Amino acid sequence: MSKGIELDCDVLVVGAGPAGIAACVSAAESGARVILIDDNPKPGGQIWRASIQDPANPKSHDNDAASWLRRLQACSARQLLSTRAVACLSEKCVLAENENGSIEIAFRHAILATGARELLLPFPGWTLPNVFAPGGLQALVKSGLPVHGKRVLVAGTGPLLLAVAAFLKSKGARIEGIYDQASWRRIIPFAMTLIKRPTLLVSALVYRASLFSSPLRYGWWPVSASGEDALRLVTLTNGIQTKTIACDMLACGFHLIPNTELQSAFACKLVEGKALVDEWQKTSVNGVFSVGESAGVGGLDLALIEGQIAGFAATGKEASARPLFPKRDALRKIAAAMDRAFAPRPELRDLVQKDTIVCRCEDVPWGKLRQHHSMRHARIYTRCGMGPCQGRVCGAALNFLTGWESGAKRPPIYPVQLSTLIREPQATPKEKP
Amino acid sequence: MPDLVKMTIDGAEVNVQAGATVAAAILMSRSGFRRSVHGELRGPVCGMGICFECRATVDGQPQQRTCQLHCKDGMVVNTDE
């Protein structure tokens, strides 16, 4: 059996969203041999994902996208797309997989730009067809799903809600409303901090303007979704009143949480669910950096800056990285303010009922879970987290509901084809019968 | 005129715009996507290969995450349904 491809490089960048692209370009332009991998077929991650209706223009109100993507194509980095990092073979070698087989990539430095995923919280009916994560619905629409004429309700929390609603509206959806659980008391101070970053504030106002005909409400959250074979109605509350809205699709997500599985595989220290990094974006593991949302959700500009800092630091160009520190630090402050503004409120813990499914892969309801006292217990006795999502969805939900931590991750960090993990014995196998 | 890709979804021939993902193609061409382990109806949620609710059998290979697969000419897709 063939051993699979072996590659080596100076800098391995995992993730081709804005942070990874910035890291890759900075490292390559500094003269390093760079390999960039991403599990999507095109670079850009989620925020710069091109729409199939408009493939030349990545979706962004931001001219940066086109210019960064140009620099990426022009630089010397080798791109391996539709390629997923699945395990750490050692501190200096990552195992990846694509449709052709397995790839072992040896490196001197690794920059992990693994991005974030949406926090999905369970409530009755959340598993109905046509209930999507906001970014998820946006991605599906960009990859061909028509929404023209569909009544879409957007709920949950976070800046993504407005952006997604505006996008869907531009594709012909009827936005029935945008309901963010964040309260005005928290949003207003956050909006004040954006005065220092007027571009962000302007974007938000532009979205709001484009959505003028749809109600935008703060301090409301979903309590249930219902329908026979698919979604028909969503009920929301503000703690005092409730309202029920008929719709075809619900885009509901509660902001973003960092993807840190690869960082865990490297045994990087994590704090509050994100990689702990120093001023150079270095993690606790020698030679491993973490940038962008994986080091703490903070948006596009922060991702670009952190990517550059790491790209320079990994190639001995600290002098080029240092000038970026003040802007990075300022953006980090805004990111922290954003986290506080959109923090999910305690009432969201009371939405689950006894028979509400929490583990979607294995159909484990809340009633079976609440008696346990750790994620490990819950997993072993109820199968929660034993499915293919490897506890990504239910683990994040349970961490919010109960405080349970997910614990050590074993490889592979995504399901892989068995052949990817095969290693032939080194010596002649005397112990074979 | 955008390029079209001819594929089969649950036996029915379907024309899809080139570049579309299999998940989008399934959602466009039929109601019902897949069932959970206890038979509940489910569909794609996260759109980025995390939730695994978009799985279908593609060209004979089961358990494929269709939100990350681009449609190809001649592709044969079978859902649970």
Added chain:
Amino acid sequence: MNVGTYDCIVVGSGIVGAACAASFAKDGMQVALIDSLGAGLLATAAGMGHIVVMDDSPAQFLLTKYSQNLWLSLSDRLPPTAEFQKCGTLWVAADSEERSEVERKHALYQDHDVPTQILSKNELAVLEPELRPELEGALLVQSDAVLYAPIAAQCLTLDAASHGAVIIDSEVISIGQGVVNLRDGRILQSQRIVNAAGERSPQLTPGLPVKKRKGHLAITDRYPGFLRHQVVELGYLKSAHTLSADSVAFNVQPRITGQVLIGSSRQFDTTSEVDHAILGRMLARAVEYMPRLASCSIIRTWTGHRAATPDKLPLIGPWPGDETIFLATGHEGLGITTSLATAELLSAFFSGQTTEIPIEPYLPARLGEGCHA
């Protein structure tokens, strides 16, 4: 602070400890069962849950056969979540030498009333179409079964509790001279302290000839119908034999979900991290026997530690170094299978009754010098 005197204290609620506690409680003993983690969360949760008659030695054969019968009797009372399936084991032969081994095993098992059937190459192909066709046939042991062990351990623990056993959720620091010391300062007393702490048993009873033997497992996504029986290569016994080298052997199990559980590996290694080299060898071996496993999706891998003794038999009975300590440990890869028999043997021993099978081969004293405190 003394929290009580018991007829028997069982340390460890893995499958062996839980079985012991249930048995002693049913005998009317005042039992305390102590574990800091919960029922069946170490080797019990990591292993394959295979209930199998094995004939590495006459003593192993007798013990596994006895215990398997006990499992078959118990199976009706297990809940569906214990996933008990009497799927049988197929010992597959890769060459003519192994084919002879099939004949030998068949004769031995038949002599001892364990129903078996020899399958030809073609019959094997019909029963398990995913096996590569060049195999030389197999021995089918119909009465072998599989189950989901942590739930079984949990059931046995609840059984013990329903017969009056006290379950204590606490860490044990030391045992000896009739005393069990807990981490929180509490003390329990008994003239019968059963060390059923598996891979941790030597920490509680220094000098115990038990070593950790690391194993790897991998599990696929759901492929219903891919596999119907537990299938094991005859070379498995050689792997379980070697006392020093790292080894792998083909050993796969169908789970009720349609997932395929893939083993097995053995290393004397106390770390818990997945070892990619040996995992890779184990999977390579699996694909040699079932080629289409190569394209199945692996969703999880993990490790566990078996409690291994020098002669591959468990330690059941009094510990010569301390007359208040009794052992129920060292079951290596047969803990699930032999847990019930272990409990019965100790029960009979405690009540002075004749054991169903001779207990001598498993008595800790058999290992002579090495096991005096």
